[in-house]
Amino acid sequence: MPDPKPTTTEAPPLPDGLLDRLRETLGPRGVVTDAEALAPYLSEWRNRYQGRSAAVLRPASTAETADAVRLCAESGVAITPQGGNTGLVGGAVAEGGVIVSTERLNRIRSVDADTFSMTVEAGCILADVQAAAAEAGRLFPLSLGAEGTCRIGGNLSTNAGGIHVLRYGNARDLVLGLEVVLPDGRVWDGLRALRKDNTGYALKHLFLGAEGTLGIITAAVLRLFPRPAARETALCALPDAAAAIRLFGRCMDAAGDVLNAFECSNRTGVHLAETLVEGVTVPLSTPSPFYALIEFAATGADDGGLRARFEAVLADAMEAGLVTDAVLAETEAQTAGLWRIREGITEAQIPAGLCAKHDVSVPISQIPTFLERAEAEVRAVDPDIRLVAYGHFGDGNIHFNAVRPETVTDEAFRPRIPPIQRAVHDVTMALNGSFSAEHGVGLMKRGDVARYRSAVEVDLMRAVKRAVDPKNLMNPGKVLPPE
Numbered sequence: 467m468p469d470p471k472p473t474t475t476e477a478p479p480l481p482d483g484l485l486d487r488l489r490e491t492l493g494p495r496g497v498v499t500d501a502e503a504l505a506p507y508l509s510e511w512r513n514r515y516q517g518r519s520a521a522v523l524r525p526a527s528t529a530e531t532a533d534a535v536r537l538c539a540e541s542g543v544a545i546t547p548q549g550g551n552t553g554l555v556g557g558a559v560a561e562g563g564v565i566v567s568t569e570r571l572n573r574i575r576s577v578d579a580d581t582f583s584m585t586v587e588a589g590c591i592l593a594d595v596q597a598a599a600a601e602a603g604r605l606f607p608l609s610l611g612a613e614g615t616c617r618i619g620g621n622l623s624t625n626a627g628g629i630h631v632l633r634y635g636n637a638r639d640l641v642l643g644l645e646v647v648l649p650d651g652r653v654w655d656g657l658r659a660l661r662k663d664n665t666g667y668a669l670k671h672l673f674l675g676a677e678g679t680l681g682i683i684t685a686a687v688l689r690l691f692p693r694p695a696a697r698e699t700a701l702c703a704l705p706d707a708a709a710a711i712r713l714f715g716r717c718m719d720a721a722g723d724v725l726n727a728f729e730c731s732n733r734t735g736v737h738l739a740e741t742l743v744e745g746v747t748v749p750l751s752t753p754s755p756f757y758a759l760i761e762f763a764a765t766g767a768d769d770g771g772l773r774a775r776f777e778a779v780l781a782d783a784m785e786a787g788l789v790t791d792a793v794l795a796e797t798e799a800q801t802a803g804l805w806r807i808r809e810g811i812t813e814a815q816i817p818a819g820l821c822a823k824h825d826v827s828v829p830i831s832q833i834p835t836f837l838e839r840a841e842a843e844v845r846a847v848d849p850d851i852r853l854v855a856y857g858h859f860g861d862g863n864i865h866f867n868a869v870r871p872e873t874v875t876d877e878a879f880r881p882r883i884p885p886i887q888r889a890v891h892d893v894t895m896a897l898n899g900s901f902s903a904e905h906g907v908g909l910m911k912r913g914d915v916a917r918y919r920s921a922v923e924v925d926l927m928r929a930v931k932r933a934v935d936p937k938n939l940m941n942p943g944k945v946l947p948p949e
């Protein structure tokens with residue numbers, strides 16, 4: 467649930483002399499204290515939280531990051547790591563102390579095409595990582611709406627998902643090695659390009675998805691993949707969500723080796739995109755209750771039969787009544803047009819008005835039950851709510867957004883959000899799901915950690931935090947509920 471914005475934006479002062487020592491260590495470009503220059507680091511994508519921090523530190527190397535963290539630790543000053551600041555749960559929002567931005571840690575250290583790996587610094591923008599891999603003839607498959615702004619360290623720290631998890635896994639699955647500055651300023655050098663390494667606890671997995679609460683990721687060795695030589699993309703009209711799940715099963719069965727994306731949306735999501743977002747056109751003759759955007763992609767050897775395989779799956783699905791209409795893109799422009807619909811669903815949420823957002827996952831087979839039960843709960847609060855249910859259905863991940871009715875103002879709708887979120891999360895958890903499939907916990911969902919993770923799980927998480935960060939200086943107040 468959203469925490470209220472702090473009533474003051476004034477940052478608590480730093481201990482005497484610390485800023486001078488940090489300037490000596492990081493140089494004049496490495497420390498930002500001017501109010502105007504600080505502002506972008508203190509605001510947040512959806513403007514839900516106002517950050518407070520006396521300084522942003524911009525180290526340009528791992529050694530500088532370590533020195534800066536050590537100085538802060540010695541003075542008892544808290545640190546909020548920040549990448550592209552595109553996180554959606556307030557994880558990079560500072561509540562005092564300093565922000566450490568990774569934006570100057572932005573070198574691609576090496577790309578090894580032969581062994582399908584690359585070593586990058588944490589502040590590299592995700593799109594630049596993808597481009598460097600492509601230049602070497604390889605694929606780095608992590609792909610999400612914010613890829614032109616988010617940074618790889620942020621992606622790894624949030625275990626980001628996106629549109630290709632189905633085939634390549636989450637960010638966590640794309641990492642071979644990590645380099646991390648610990649909360650006391652020591653450096654853990656785990657930058658190994660090993661595919662096999664069973665030598666005790668898998669330390670990298672502590673930091674992946676930790677949302678900056680255990681240390682600052684400064685570099686990573688990433689896994690690369692062959693670049694698909696061909697792709698085929700289709701938009702399908704479906705009678706309902708149950709048909710989507712059966713269609714997904716058929717796609718996996720017939721073409722699991724080339725299934726690159728399986729995204730879905732209900733009619734309201736597509737309708738809002740069509741009416742509120744420029745450049746969105748649905749190339750199907752009649753509106754449908756449900757849609758699936760499906761992509762097959764193949765590397766060199768088997769690209770010849772890709773379209774025929776896709777057409778066969780669609781023909782079978784039509785005969786079975788799972789698909790009522792479909793368009794298979796003929797050109798790159800048409801492919802881009804189909805993906806524009808998917809992006810438009812996300813973009814439309816802003817002009818549509820205030821909404822209660824949920825980023826949940828359930829076992830794939832439970833998606834239709836989830837949608838039915840969650841809709842009933844939401845309609846009990848307000849029958850006129852516009853329900854947008856869309857997302858990465860092939861991963862069981864649903865972005866379930868209850869948008870205010872057109873006749874209700876944002877202000878009037880705001881008090882209805884907490885009961886809706888509570889009810890939707892209750893439904894999710896009753897189905898053995900997750901209240902945060904992709905975006906993490908940050909500040910926003912700490913209460914849900916307390917409510918829905920078991921006492922044993924919370925104890926274990928606290929024990930790890932205490933062991934790695936005994937002074938609670940690394941992104942304090944995030945992820946774990948207050949004790």
Ligand SMILES: Cc1cc2nc3c(=O)[nH]c(=O)nc-3n(C[C@H](O)[C@H](O)[C@H](O)COP(=O)(O)OP(=O)(O)OC[C@H]3O[C@@H](n4cnc5c(N)ncnc54)[C@H](O)[C@@H]3O)c2cc1C
Binds near residue numbers: 546557611618628683
């Ligand atoms: C339009 C849009 C679409 C999106 N689509 C998706 C999507 O499909 N899938 C998805 O998973 N997310 C999505 N997101 C959310 C967001 O882009 C991801 O969470 C992203 O991984 C955050 O990266 P960042 O660099 O912006 O991190 P930030 O927002 O800067 O930070 C996020 C968290 O990571 C920590 N952190 C950042 N860098 C480091 C570091 N180097 N070391 C340690 N901790 C660090 C921060 O303290 C914070 O807790 C979307 C966001 C937007 C705005």
